Amino acid sequence: MANPVVPSSGALSPLGLSGVRLSPGFWGSQPTQTIIDHCYEWMDRVGWIANFGGGPRRGREFSDSEVYKLMEAMAWAGDPRVEELTRVVARAQELDGYLNTRWPTARYTDLEWGHELYCYGHLIQAGVARMRVHGEDQLSEVVCRAADHVCARFMEGNEVCGHPEIEMALVELYRQTGAERYLEMARRFVERRGGPALADIELGRAYFQDDVSVRQAEVLRGHVVRALYLSCAVVDLAVEMGDKELLETAEGQWERTVARRTSLTGGMGSRHSGESFGDDYELPPDRAYNETCAGVASVMLAHRLLLATGDPRYADQIERTLYNVVAAGPALDGHSFFYTNPLQVRVAGEVVEGVSPRAEGGLRAPWREVSCCPTNIARTFASLPAYVATGDDQxxxxxxxxxxxxxxxxxSLRMDTDYPWSGKVTLRVEAAPEAPRRITMRTPAWAGGGTHEWERSWRPGEEIRVDLPMAPRWVRPDPRIDAVRGCVAVERGPLVYCAESPGDAPPLSEIEVSTATEPVERGADLEVEAHRITTEPDGWPYGGPASGVGERLPLSLIPYYRWGNRGPATMRVWLPETR
Amino acid sequence: MANPVVPSSGALSPLGLSGVRLSPGFWGSQPTQTIIDHCYEWMDRVGWIANFGGGPRRGREFSDSEVYKLMEAMAWAGDPRVEELTRVVARAQELDGYLNTRWPTARYTDLEWGHELYCYGHLIQAGVARMRVHGEDQLSEVVCRAADHVCARFMEGNEVCGHPEIEMALVELYRQTGAERYLEMARRFVERRGGPALADIELGRAYFQDDVSVRQAEVLRGHVVRALYLSCAVVDLAVEMGDKELLETAEGQWERTVARRTSLTGGMGSRHSGESFGDDYELPPDRAYNETCAGVASVMLAHRLLLATGDPRYADQIERTLYNVVAAGPALDGHSFFYTNPLQVRVAGEVVEGVSPRAEGGLRAPWREVSCCPTNIARTFASLPAYVATGDDQxxxxxxxxxxxxxxxxxSLRMDTDYPWSGKVTLRVEAAPEAPRRITMRTPAWAGGGTHEWERSWRPGEEIRVDLPMAPRWVRPDPRIDAVRGCVAVERGPLVYCAESPGDAPPLSEIEVSTATEPVERGADLEVEAHRITTEPDGWPYGGPASGVGERLPLSLIPYYRWGNRGPATMRVWLPETR
Known part of the structure; x- marks a missing residue:
């Protein structure tokens, strides 16, 4: 089964990449191959591939993982260069299976920050992808040797990696190979956390989820990508071990995280400091970190929960996050990437030509010193069909x-739609067995929720038509979200909209919108009624006269994922509402 | 003249610590000696004093500066232990004047982060304080030897320290000794910045004010304490060189910083990341950093600008910052300290018994790995009289x-007042010359601004009475400050108030206040009318039903500087306003 996640049981079963083929459209036309090529070229240029051949080490301590994530993307995409990269990687593996280009650093002497096991995790995921698409080859040998080395070295004791990732990879390798030691190793890594298992660090133990055990945690916390990767493994383990209580725990953590620590876009991570979730309801639009990789990880977690439970709320969250975080990461041309995805940018970003040292959200960069996001986008885009549908006996x-x-x-069904630009969806039966079959389709939560269901014997040529209500809608935040009080946002279908202000427009800090009239559609864009507010010149900014309402002006809104594609600009999703 | 700043010219002249004596009252009763003792004991315990005697090095690379700041506090306070510390420090000085306990690290090999020149800055300020209070002694010898070493090593070339501080110290040493090389060295350090003079760092060049020259910068930016210390030196230099244009530049930078990048409390620094100013109008109450040391530095800068220009707006800002940042730093008992001073804390802090590794604002800690704030409070409290009055021929x-x-x-005037608890102020003439004299007193901006002025021949026993309006007032923010939209705060006199919620009160995330009725005074505290709002259980927090208004309840407000003295609690200054 060519799917990133293949649970041995669960409410729903994946169809894999062979069961779902994307046609041209919003997701089918993403520049996946362009992004794979872009990542390959940059990693070649900055020396992260050459690291496997020895010589002076280039890049950060986790750069091996970028090569592996690219290999995973290539495996899903059927790109034959995965074989060439396998040969490069294989040459760096030591006799006992250890594989890390940072040698001759002593092995496993800095589990808090060393990322060695984290890198294996991505190596294993690449290997599993390759096995599932192509079958066993040199990469599966490398991967199993590495995984066996990990089991030999870490099965006893109390050590874990500062960055969770290997846990879910080992579960998947177990699922693929049937070797139970991989499942057991994953279980031990997960259960050791919170013991604690790692040294104390200045950022605090919650940073790498070593503050409380996964069974006792109330909500996801600390470094967002770490927290989400770990939670993926928790769900995987709960499913493989039939541990209902653990699954319910993970569901509760997800529910509270989505209710209290998630941006309107589905983005997660309110703090630059520690790349972390903040406190409950700490959801600043401007300093939201909302790392692209956190969006990818959130989709991975919701996908696992959907397969395990069948609850459509997980598919809703996948939709929201794919359209408004994952799709926002890469530029439309696939050659530059956001690291962070805030909901407000006050100062237009600066164009980055080469490697950007910083994780800011003002403008996409072609590459970064920490360039985790492009390869994560590549492997997600290359495996997008996994999220579209599941199948069972019915x-x-x-x-x-x-x-x-x-x-x-x-x-066989052909889904024709211009979604998200149109709400019209046609499911055309292209082939059908004699026996009756049930077809279900999620109605998105924004359209009222629920599930469409049709069951009968189908004939080729028959069509099911659904028409979702695509009128734009005003959205207001929970009053506990202090940072966007008094503001409204606009959504249309699954898309969050934003105002983007290139140089000549009025400053987005000096407008208010009126919700007395509904947003008007202008192609893919929208237009709302706004007023310019009058503001005081520089003086003490508290206790002055109330601002007046100035000239009326129409304000264009564009889909959030498209922002930052017209050069440096300011942007905001949450718009102050005229009272 | 026993004053931290003694300009050779300017609109106003300091009276120094001998010209102003505090009586028991808000400032005169601060636990200054307790804090000096506390700092001495902790620095002895954690080994930062012992570092000067050799042996294993303890503490961070800038820990010497804490000893120096304590020495400055002792010098102002007339604490004789400054002599004992001088002997300890003197033994560590090398023959050519170099003095840093990090030896045998190679000298000046990491100007970006090494803090060697920064430490000299604090050493020099301690020496100047000692000279002004006591006269020359071993400490002045140590200081001049170090300063001469700096001049010899850095006069030519293009090097500066990553953390500004030595610049203003050298100007003051010039003012004290008359040695022009110190002024010239300061000038070169200041003018080199933005050239650039330092290596690029991941936080960006603005972090240490090496992005643009001090003459071209529009606004203060980057690491707040660094920016403010540098700006102090800019004002000092402008005054000593008679450079009006440079002074106007510094005034403009201050004006824009106060208008766009300052919290209601006077706190500066919106980002934990880089301990930095954020963008214009990025002023989150919850993640405001507002370092206690930034409050101290802001007072130092405004004091210099007040002396240079005579403009009372600088005295207004000193007042606001002293009452609402500096006074908030230490606990009422002087034995624990905030590092950050946010305007909202959603999750009650945890009690810290020993050395706290982290700079959070939830609860004061007795000591920290980076413990810059306690000694900065100590030297500020010990020199508080400097800010009270100035004098001239008139x-x-x-x-x-x-x-x-x-x-x-x-x-000689005796100022009697219970300020800030009462607005009644009596200036009683205790001694007077025959000739007429002019007495002026600033009317705070919150009371309408302006200056009271009385001029005549005075007789002992004569009294001037002023009664400032102390009714509490609602304050609303500039509409560009997105983070506190729809909220109000309450001030009374110079004090900002806040709601503090110990365990049993309703969560501060679930209240709104009504401004239909005025706040009622309850001793030093206030009471306002609030409503509990109804909130939804955990679910998607956007687009749900509007919150309802629930039970009415009175809400107590306390002066912000007093919060966190009753154990772990949540807190907020900005209160959502019922519409």
Whole structure:
């Protein structure tokens, strides 16, 4: 089964990349191959591939993982260069399976920050992808040797990696190979956390989820990507071990995290400091970190929870996060990337030509010193079909609406749609067995929620038509989210909209919008009624006269994921509302 | 003249610590000696004093500076232990004047982060304080040897220290000794910045004010304490060189910084990341950094600008910052300290018994790995009289209202007041010359601004009475400050108030206040009318039903500087306003 996640049980079963083929459309037309090529060229240029051949070490301590994530993307995409990279990587593996280009640093002497096990995690995920798409080859040998080395070295004792990732990879390797030691190793890594298992650090133990055990934590916390990767493993383990209580714990943590620590876009991470979740309801639009990789990780977690439980709220969150975080990461041309995805940018970013040293959200950069996001986008785009549908004995369950062909057990459906630009969806039966089959399709929460369901014997040529209500809507925040009090946002279908102000427009800090009239559609964009507010010149900014309402002006809104594609600009999702 | 700043010219002239004596009252009763003792004991315990005797090095690379800041506090306070510390420090000085306990690290090999020149700055300020209070002694020898070493090593070339501080110290040493090389060295250090003079760092060049020259910068930016210390030197240099244009530049930078980058409390620094100013109008109450040391530095800068220009707006800012940042730093008992001073804390802090590794604002800690704030409070409290009044041929100018005796040129005034608890101020003439004298007193901006002025021949026993309006007032923010939109704060006199919620009160995240009725005084505290709002259980927090207004309840407000003295609690200054 060519799917990133293949649980041995669960409410829903993946169809994999062979069961779902994307057609041209919002997701089918993403520049996946361009991004893979871009990542390959940059990693070649900055020396992260050459690191495997020895010589002077280039890049950060976790740069090996970028090569592995690219290999995973290539495996899903059927890009034959994965074989060439496998040969490069294999040459660096030591006899006992140890594999890390930072040698001759002593092994495993800095588990807090060393990222050695983290890198194995991505290596293993690449290997599993390759096995599932292509079958066993040199990469699976490298991967199993590394995984066996990890089991030999870490099965006893109390050590874990500062950055979770290997845990879910080992579960998947178990699922692929059946070797139970990988599952057991994953279980021990997960259960050791919070013991504690790592040294104390200035950022605090919650940073790497070593503050409390995964069974006792109330909510996800600390470094967002670490927290989400670990939670993926918790769900995987709960499923493989049939541990219902653990699954419910993970569901509760997810629910509270989504309710209290998630931006409107689905982005997670309110603090630059520690790349971390903040406190409950600490959701600043301007300093939201919302790392692109956190969006990827959030989709990975929700995908696992959806398969395990069948609850459509997870598919809703996948949709929101894919359209408004993951799609926002890369530029439309696939050659530059956001690291952070805030909901407000007050000062237009500066164009970055080469490697950007900093993780800011003002403008996309072609590459960064920490360049985790481009390869994470590459492997996510290359495996997008995994999220579209599942299948079982009864039929097919459609979770994501996008132009695609879905085939399972003799039933083949062509989903035609211009979604998210149109709410019209046609499911055309292209092939069908004699026996009746049930077809279900999620109604997005924003359209009222629930599930469409049709069950009968199907004939080729039959069509199901759904028309989702695509009128733009005003959205207001929970009053506990202090940072956006008195503001409204606009959504249309699954898309969050934003105002983007290139040089000549009025400053976005000096407008208010009126919700007395509804947003008007202008193609993919929207227009709302705004007023310019009058502001005081520089003086003490508290206790002055109330601002007046100035000239009326129409304000254009664009889909959030498209912002930053027209050069340096300011941007905001949450718009102050005229009272 | 026993004053931290003694300009050779300027609109106003300091009276120094001998010209102003504080009486018991808000400032005169601060636990200054307790804090000096506390700092001495802790630095002895954690080994920062012992570092000067050799042996294993303890503490961070800048820990020498804490010893020097304590010595400065002792010098102002007349604490004889400054002599004992001088002997300890002197033994560590090398023959050529170099003095740093990090030896045998190679000298000046990391100007970006090494803090060697920064430490000299604090050493020099301690030496100048000692010279001004006591006269020359071993400490002045140590200081001049170090300063001469700096001149010899750095006069040519393009090097500066990553952390500004030595610049203003050298100007003051010039003012004290008359040696022009110190002024010239300071000038070169200041003018080199932005050239650039330092290596690039991940935080960006603005972090240490090496992005643009001090003459071209529009606003203060980067690391707040660094920016403010540098700006102090800019004002000092402008005054000593008679450079009006440079002074106007510094005034403009200050004006824009106060208008766009300053919290209601006077706190500066919106980002934990880089301990930095954020963008214009990025002023989050919850993640405000507002380092205690930044409050001290802001007072130092405003004091210099007040002396240079005579503009009372600088005295207004000193008042605001002293009452609402500096006074908030230490606990009422003087034995624990805030590092950061946010305007909202959602999660009650945890009690810290020993050395706290982290700079959080939830609860004061007795000591920290980076413990710059306690010694900065100590030297500020020990030199508080400097800020109260100035004098000239015409008479006395009173800038800060507090119980004190002010003497200058035969005129002696006793200022009696319970300020800030009462607005009644009595200036009683205790001694007076025959000739007429002019007495002026600033009317705080919150009371309408302007200056009271009385001029005549005075007789002992004569009294001037002023009664400032102390009714509490609602304050609203500039609409560009997104983070506190829809909220109000309450001030009374110079004090900012806040709601503090110990365990049993309703969560501060679930209240709104009504401004239909005025705040009622309850001793030093206030009471406002609030409502509990109803909130939804955990679910998607956007687009849900509007919150309802629930039970009415009175909400107590306390002076912000007093918060966190009753154990772990949540707190907020900005209160959502019922509409």
């Amino acid at each position: 039929g097919i369950q459609v979770h994501q609406i996008t132009a695609a062909t879905i085939s399972h057990d003799g039933l | 008479g006395i100018q009173v800038h800060q209202i507090t119980a004190a005796t002010i003497s200058h040129d035969g005129l």
